[in-house]
Amino acid sequence: AQSVTQLDSQVPVFEEAPVELRCNYSSSVSVYLFWYVQYPNQGLQLLLKYLSGSTLVKGINGFEAEFNKSQTSFHLRKPSVHISDTAEYFCAVLTGANNLFFGTGTRLTVIP
């Protein structure tokens, strides 16, 4: 079975500082991983995804993530955050049933 763990429920960071949102996964099959962002009272928007190939994945809004098989991690990073990055971020893994299983989410708050 597949699952994801987001250890940090809340991450406050000052504007223009770097940020890393952690995601660890467990899977017994090929791993397809995703990061989504959710702004208040809205649906989810795909930031980036890892299906295969290069372990460093670049997404929208300046975000990137690195797939690390040995550490079973897929951490999300941004070198310099903006106020507009304040949102909820979800890591997800594709299950064997071709469904998405979401982590519990990390609330990123950018402080001016």
Place this chain on the structure above:
Amino acid sequence: GAVVSQHPSWVICKSGTSVKIECRSLDFQATTMFWYRQFPKQSLMLMATSNEGSKATYEQGVEKDKFLINHASLTLSTLTVTSAHPEDSSFYICSARHESYEQYFGPGTRLTVT
């Protein structure tokens, strides 16, 4: 990119009534649509998977007679909450699978049952 819409964006209904939520893929055909439920400050929980022209597959613990799902066409799926109760109040989000593994999410519908 692919766009998914939901209607209504929010709805208030009285306990005991039924509410229908529509999910449409606007610029692509989706053979599979998904319905999720999200409680405040929590993650998304998959309720059911809807395939066009066939019965929906419900996740364990989701009452299929209470949450009726119809996937009548390749661009429309509906979720009907029957005999709604206050505990059904939640944020309902649909998604549509475009191709391969990618899902596109609707903006969500906030249901409040009074």
